Amino acid sequence: QPSATTTATTIDEALLTDLLTQYETHAPTECTVTSSLDSNTTTTFTFTYPGLKSESEWNPDVEGFEENLFQAMMSHVDDTNGERSWEIRIGTGGNIYSATAHGMEIASPQKLDYAPWIDEVDQIVSVNKQLNENPGADPNSNFGNTCDAESDPYECNTPYYIHQAGAYTRESPYTDAQPFYSPSLARHCAHNYCMFASWGTQAHIP
DSSP states (O other): OOOTTOOOOHHHHHHHHHHHHSSTTOOOOOOOOOHHHHTTEEEEEESSOOOOOGGGOOOTTTGGGHHHHEEEEEEEEESSOGGGOEEEEEETTSOEEEEEETTEEOSOOOOOTTOTTTSSSBOOEEEOTTTTTOGGGOTTGGGGOOOOTTTOHHHHHOOOEEESSBOOSOSTTTTTSOOOBOOEEEEEEETTEEEEEEOOEESOOO
16 A cells, blocks of 8 residues: 555656646645644555445445546544544546545535536536537537427537536446546655546536
8 A cells, every 4th residue: 555655657747747837827835744743644645445435425326436436545644633634535537526534524425326426526627618508519519419408408508518527427328337437647646745637528428
């Protein structure tokens, strides 16, 4: 199991460091840790799926998908103040889908059967304003399907959202067995931080 001093592959670290620091508005972190505090706290990470966590109380209908979603877990333990201890889990999209502290899960239990860890997670969402709800702008919109605005306004609106987490599971039977989570491109964890890059996904597949 990797520890806080273990590094990921060199190429991932180089790519992510360049991506996240080499831009005009980048400013070095002002977060520092004193030696006395550091001696009483421990931050670790792992890329190995640790299994379900009882505190999360995920929807039983979707909890079996978590292992395929999982990319990394970070844990922080404060020996002097347990209320400052926490654990987060990061999906393949680089987004936080679980955060526990004080023995409680902060994230939703994932009751949306068409969006297990696709909605109700901490993620970045981008909207293509040219293609969103504008079928005529994209010759592939609706993928050749016809739609009736009165009976199926959702299909005619052709939403175009890029989700960091992944795509909705509305294309049965292809997404019945396993949701599609955004693929990871690079990852690196060291000391008390992690960096991730992923390929965002059009959430509204046909």
